[in-house]
Amino acid sequence: MSLIQVQGVTKTFHSLSEEVTPIRDLDLVVGKGEFVVLMGPSGSGKTTLLHLLAGIDRPTSGRVLVAGEDVSAMNASQLARWRTRAVGYVFQQYNLIPVLTAFENVEVPLLLLRLSRREREAKVATALAAVGLSDRVHHLPRQLSGGQQQRVAIARAIVADPVVVFADEPTGNLDRTAAALTMQLLRRLVDEFGKTLVMVTHDPVAAQAADRVVHLDKGQIVDEVLDA
Amino acid sequence: MRELLAFLPYALRTALRARTRSVLTLLGAALAMALFAFVRTVDDGVQSLAERADQPVLVVFQDSRFCPLTSELPRRYERTIRDVPGVAAVLPTLVFINSCRSNLDLVTLHGVDANDLERVYPLQFLAGSVADWRVHADGALVGERLAARRGIAVGQRVRLGEIDVQVSGIVRSETAGVANLAFVHLDLLGLARKRLGTATQFLVTVQDGADPEQIARAIDAKFCTDEARTDTKGMQAFVAAAIGEIAQVVAFARWLGYLAVLVVALVLANTVFISAESRAAEMGVLETIGLTKPRLMALIACEGIALGLVGGALGTAVVLAVLWLRPVTLGVEGYGIDLVPGGATVVHSLLAALLTGALASLPPAIAVARRPLHLVVKAE
Numbered sequence: 001m002s003l004i005q006v007q008g009v010t011k012t013f014h015s016l017s018e019e020v021t022p023i024r025d026l027d028l029v030v031g032k033g034e035f036v037v038l039m040g041p042s043g044s045g046k047t048t049l050l051h052l053l054a055g056i057d058r059p060t061s062g063r064v065l066v067a068g069e070d071v072s073a074m075n076a077s078q079l080a081r082w083r084t085r086a087v088g089y090v091f092q093q094y095n096l097i098p099v100l101t102a103f104e105n106v107e108v109p110l111l112l113l114r115l116s117r118r119e120r121e122a123k124v125a126t127a128l129a130a131v132g133l134s135d136r137v138h139h140l141p142r143q144l145s146g147g148q149q150q151r152v153a154i155a156r157a158i159v160a161d162p163v164v165v166f167a168d169e170p171t172g173n174l175d176r177t178a179a180a181l182t183m184q185l186l187r188r189l190v191d192e193f194g195k196t197l198v199m200v201t202h203d204p205v206a207a208q209a210a211d212r213v214v215h216l217d218k219g220q221i222v223d224e225v226l227d228a
Numbered sequence: 229m230r231e232l233l234a235f236l237p238y239a240l241r242t243a244l245r246a247r248t249r250s251v252l253t254l255l256g257a258a259l260a261m262a263l264f265a266f267v268r269t270v271d272d273g274v275q276s277l278a279e280r281a282d283q284p285v286l287v288v289f290q291d292s293r294f295c296p297l298t299s300e301l302p303r304r305y306e307r308t309i310r311d312v313p314g315v316a317a318v319l320p321t322l323v324f325i326n327s328c329r330s331n332l333d334l335v336t337l338h339g340v341d342a343n344d345l346e347r348v349y350p351l352q353f354l355a356g357s358v359a360d361w362r363v364h365a366d367g368a369l370v371g372e373r374l375a376a377r378r379g380i381a382v383g384q385r386v387r388l389g390e391i392d393v394q395v396s397g398i399v400r401s402e403t404a405g406v407a408n409l410a411f412v413h414l415d416l417l418g419l420a421r422k423r424l425g426t427a428t429q430f431l432v433t434v435q436d437g438a439d440p441e442q443i444a445r446a447i448d449a450k451f452c453t454d455e456a457r458t459d460t461k462g463m464q465a466f467v468a469a470a471i472g473e474i475a476q477v478v479a480f481a482r483w484l485g486y487l488a489v490l491v492v493a494l495v496l497a498n499t500v501f502i503s504a505e506s507r508a509a510e511m512g513v514l515e516t517i518g519l520t521k522p523r524l525m526a527l528i529a530c531e532g533i534a535l536g537l538v539g540g541a542l543g544t545a546v547v548l549a550v551l552w553l554r555p556v557t558l559g560v561e562g563y564g565i566d567l568v569p570g571g572a573t574v575v576h577s578l579l580a581a582l583l584t585g586a587l588a589s590l591p592p593a594i595a596v597a598r599r600p601l602h603l604v605v606k607a608e
Binding site: 047048051054056057076077080081082083084085087089091093095097098099100104108109111112156168 | 231234235238241242245509510512513514515516517518519520521600601602605606
């Protein structure tokens with residue numbers, strides 16, 4: 001059963017001197033509970049595609065459907081509301097808010113939902129337990145290692161129980177051990193929690209955790225490998 | 229709104245994230261807002277003096293004289309003025325001031341006839357009594373503000389305006405200037421200043437229904453060929469003329485106050501701008517999780533408003549504390565402009581700080597809102 005459908009999507013950026021088309025007439029289907037990795041050389045359009053899927057950017061033409069909703073037809077405010085309830089996003093640089101504790105960082109997405117304080121606390125505790133950081137609740141980001149910070153970021157991405165989690169080079173800043181732990185954790189999100197995960201990476205080792213690897217070049221899919 | 233309130237602790241913590249930068253900004257804002265509050269206080273003092281001068285009293289002064297030390301009218305004018313139709317009471321007053329120029333330690337003595345004083349000045353006694361003053365030839369009734377400034381209490385012997393007096397009462401009055409002067413007996417002051425038989429001015433109350441302007445013209449007409457010509461004005465016009473120059477300086481200073489607020493706005497805008505720029509990635513995260521651009525702008529505005537309000541409150545508090553600990557009266561030509569920050573000054577200063585913070589946050593908030601999310605996320 002497909003969760004994400006990309007239908008004939010093209011994305012063109014206009015600058016003063018040139019026109020760039022990082023995604024060109026692309027079709028893609030991602031199944032519910034599937035772990036898909038997007039790979040490709042720099043400039044192949046994988047991050048742009050991830051942004052289009054996550055509702056961070058809108059396609060110039062074509063449609064992006066996520067769980068039956070046409071993301072490409074939403075206006076800015078509809079997209080913002082949709083991202084709150086449907087999307088979890090993991091950044092390469094973790095991007096935790098330095099003045100907030102691990103608990104508060106994970107709580108941030110819940111502040112946009114109509115939840116009581118008690119409900120928020122329960123959800124944050126569950127998310128932090130899922131990433132194995134129940135003992136680091138009151139730590140500030142600077143008091144955590146890179147791997148721990150990324151786990152907090154993953155907890156933040158899943159705390160609102162999104163339909164799909166997107167990750168942009170989540171292991172790019174981590175050493176080998178921390179990267180492996182992070183990939184195990186992302187795999188668990190799919191296997192144990194039934195999440196759908198779309199991840200961009202350059203790392204072939206990280207890509208091995210995926211159900212399917214989609215290779216892009218010049219804005220188009222050039223290869224797909226199942227059970228990498 | 230509910231979501232925004234939930235994000236408020238984050239906004240406030242962010243405002244203090246770069247502590248040195250925030251503290252320097254707060255100090256800058258506090259200093260400028262202190263200047264604003266001080267200028268407002270002086271402005272209020274001038275306004276208050278002008279308002280208190282709105283009394284149905286005429287002041288007969290020597291023509292073409294401005295400083296009380298130079299106006300010298302014969303005491304015999306009193307009888308002539310009393311005979312002008314419509315005049316209710318006349319109070320010959322000999323005025324001594326320690327300086328005609330603007331100064332911060334004004335001492336004004338009004339030598340008056342004990343029997344006529346309360347016919348012109350409705351007085352409230354905070355301490356002592358008029359009876360005690362009447363029986364002491366060297367007695368003095370001291371205005372409440374002068375008493376507070378000099379630490380004067382009833383029963384003390386003090387030296388005021390180069391004469392020794394016994395304090396018989398501390399008085400309050402709605403009439404302009406009374407808070408900063410001391411009433412002594414007319415003859416005592418005349419003797420001490422070697423001006424027996426003269427008066428600096430005559431205060432004239434008019435009968436109900438009488439036209440003060442017509443009476444003023446009639447009085448001046450009586451003395452137009454006499455040894456000292458007179459110039460009679462209503463109390464309000466007289467005070468306005470006396471403080472005219474300082475009022476102009478204050479009007480100019482008002483612009484300095486506005487300039488100070490502008491400086492606060494620029495300092496705040498700069499700080500909030502730098503802060504927002506340095507947190508571009510963080511803004512991207514907040515937007516990615518679903519914060520809309522208007523809410524993002526509101527969060528940035530919260531930072532600016534918080535810095536502006538705290539700075540404004542600090543500056544205003546400093547002015548309040550200084551003027552409370554050391555009461556200041558700006559003296560000019562015998563009239564005291566009391567620098568007492570009132571509730572309106574506090575409210576105006578805080579409102580100015582609030583508005584400045586909000587306005588200063590606009591440019592950085594707009595800059596953040598105009599940035600496309602995908603570029604922010606890509607650049608993280």
